[in-house]
Amino acid sequence: MKTLQLVGLTKKFGEKHILNQLDFEFHSPSRYIIHGESGSGKTTLLNLIAGYDNPDSGRVEGGGALNVGYLFQDEMLFSNLTVRENLFIKYASFSPYHQADSHFEALITRTLHDFNILDLIDRKVSMLSGGEKQRVQLASILISEPDIILMDEPTSKLDKKNKEQIIKTIETVFKDKLIIVVSHESNPLLEGGMDLRLENGRLYHEKC
Ligand SMILES: Nc1ncnc2c1ncn2[C@@H]1O[C@H](COP(=O)(O)OP(=O)(O)OP(=O)(O)O)[C@@H](O)[C@H]1O
Structure with missing residues (x-):
């Protein structure tokens, strides 16, 4: 088991x-949901x-050996580009070759299939619904x-359905990963996830 x-x-x-x-150990694969007041x-x-930022003291261990994916609060997509083009821009920033190679094609096909949006691959982002955009x-x-x-507030803009x-x-798609989610929701966001509270600069296990 990997740890962070x-x-x-x-x-x-x-x-x-x-x-x-702050001392804490995250285990992979697991899901953690961090709650806490605004500004905590x-x-x-x-x-x-x-x-993306450095601590004044202390350290994050294990992170260097693990590849981190970050979904921002206001993740940007280019509305006048297609789903494929948006994902290619992301891929090109990680791939040393900067071209849509066979690895990209396999990766994008598998990923869009997992999120049930493979049929939207050549559609412009401006033509997608809010829920479809969130999937992209x-x-x-x-x-x-x-x-x-x-993930920072991954479902904040969505309706219940x-x-x-x-x-x-x-x-299902992220089941083998270590997921750390920030959420304002008071109920557990992800079933089976561990609820944590950030308070006075430290993380505490939250009783449900
Ligand atoms: N670069 C910065 N310079 C100065 N103060 C900052 C900076 N970034 C964040 N802060 C301050 O640090 C505190 C914590 O901010 P942070 O965004 O981490 O809180 P949060 O718990 O994510 O809040 P929210 O739930 O409202 O998104 C806030 O008081 C914020 O104003």
């Missing part, structure tokens, strides 16, 4: 400690795990073939 360890992780903005000597540091924590955004994370998936569908898809 946070060791004495500390992050300050000005004089304010956002994360304070949830996005800051994901940014540190992804390596989720599919785009898999283009970097990550071991760890970080779409939300349930997306959660089901995440549970």
